[in-house]
Amino acid sequence: MRRRRVGGSGLEVSQIGLGTMTWGADTDVDGAAAQLATFVDAGGTLVETADGYGDGAAQATLGEVLTSAVPRDDLVIAGRATLPGGPLGDGAARGALLAALDATLARIGIDHLDLWQLPGFDADVPLEETLSAVQVAVMAGKARYCGLVAPKGWQLATVAERGRALGSITVPVSAQVEYSLLARDVEAELLPAAQHHGVGLMAWAPLGRGVLTGKYADGTPADSRAASPTLAPYVEARRNERSARIVQAVLTAADGLGTSPLSVALAWVRDRPGVAAAVVGARDAAQLSASLAAESVVLPAEIRSALDDVSAPA
Numbered sequence: 001m002r003r004r005r006v007g008g009s010g011l012e013v014s015q016i017g018l019g020t021m022t023w024g025a026d027t028d029v030d031g032a033a034a035q036l037a038t039f040v041d042a043g044g045t046l047v048e049t050a051d052g053y054g055d056g057a058a059q060a061t062l063g064e065v066l067t068s069a070v071p072r073d074d075l076v077i078a079g080r081a082t083l084p085g086g087p088l089g090d091g092a093a094r095g096a097l098l099a100a101l102d103a104t105l106a107r108i109g110i111d112h113l114d115l116w117q118l119p120g121f122d123a124d125v126p127l128e129e130t131l132s133a134v135q136v137a138v139m140a141g142k143a144r145y146c147g148l149v150a151p152k153g154w155q156l157a158t159v160a161e162r163g164r165a166l167g168s169i170t171v172p173v174s175a176q177v178e179y180s181l182l183a184r185d186v187e188a189e190l191l192p193a194a195q196h197h198g199v200g201l202m203a204w205a206p207l208g209r210g211v212l213t214g215k216y217a218d219g220t221p222a223d224s225r226a227a228s229p230t231l232a233p234y235v236e237a238r239r240n241e242r243s244a245r246i247v248q249a250v251l252t253a254a255d256g257l258g259t260s261p262l263s264v265a266l267a268w269v270r271d272r273p274g275v276a277a278a279v280v281g282a283r284d285a286a287q288l289s290a291s292l293a294a295e296s297v298v299l300p301a302e303i304r305s306a307l308d309d310v311s312a313p314a
Contacts, residue, residue: 017044077110150178174200182208203269
C-alpha cells in the first residue's frame with residue numbers, strides 16, 4: 001500500500017487507514033486481531049481510534065491485539081479525543097485534555113500517540129490553553145503530532161495561525177472529517193483552508209456510511225448496520241433520493257470497470273486533492289480485505305468527472 005505525507009508535515013501514513021469504531025462491541029478481540037493482521041500484511045500503517053468508541057472499549061481492544069497481532073512500532077496510531085468533562089474542567093481545557101490523553105495511553109498500553117486529534121474548537125476555553133495542552137503532550141513525548149476533528153474552515157485557519165505564533169509543534173497537521181461522494185461539504189471552506197495551511201484530510205466514512213457499496217439499493221440487509229437499532233440512524237442519514245442517484249452512478253462505473261462499487265467510492269475519496277488517508281471500518285477481516293482491494297483501482301478521468309458531476313453539492 002502506498003504511503004503519503006500528512007499535509008506539509010513529515011508524518012507518513014498509509015493512504016487507507018483502519019478505523020476501530022466497532023471494536024469491543026460488534027468486533028471482538030479475535031476479530032480485531034484478524035483485521036489488524038490483514039491490514040498490516042497489506043502494507044497498512046494508520047490505525048484510528050477514539051476514547052468515545054464504546055466508552056473506551058475500542059481502545060482497550062486495540063491494546064489487547066497489539067500484544068498478539070502486530071508490533072506497535074509497525075503502526076501509526078491516531079487517537080481522537082472527545083470533549084471530556086470532570087473536576088479538571090470540561091471541553092478543551094488543558095487539564096481535561098491531558099487527563100483524557102493519559103487515560104487513552106493507559107487503555108491501549110502505549111507510551112505515546114503518533115497523532116493526537118483534538119476537538120476542532122471550544123468557544124468556552126481560550127484557544128491558547130488548548131494549544132498549550134499540545135505543547136505539554138509533545139514535549140513530554142506523549143504525542144508526536146496533533147490534528148483537529150471536524151473543524152470549520154475558519155476554525156482550522158485560526159488554530160493554524162495561533163499555533164504558529166506559539167511554536168511549530170502546536171500547528172495541526174491533520175483534520176479528521178467525513179468525506180465521500182455523499183458528503184462533500186468540506187470542499188466549500190475547510191478543504192481550501194487545509195490546503196493553504198498545509199493540513200492533510202483524514203477522511204472518515206468514505207463509503208458514505210456503507211450506502212455507496214450498493215448494499216441498500218434494494219432494501220436493508222439483515223446483517224447490515226442499517227438493521228442495527230444503535231447504528232440505523234447513522235446510516236439512514238445518508239439514504240435519500242440524491243444518494244440513490246449517486247449510488248446508481250457508482251454501480252454503473254463499477255460495472256464498466258469490472259470492479260466493486262466499494263472500490264469505486266473509496267478510490268474517488270482516496271485520490272481527492274488534500275486527502276492524506278481514507279479511513280475505513282469493517283465488520284470482519286473479509287470485509288476489510290474488500291476495502292483494501294481498492295488500492296489497485298485508479299478511476300479514469302471520464303468516470304471521475306461523471307461522479308464529480310452527479311455528486312456535486314447544491
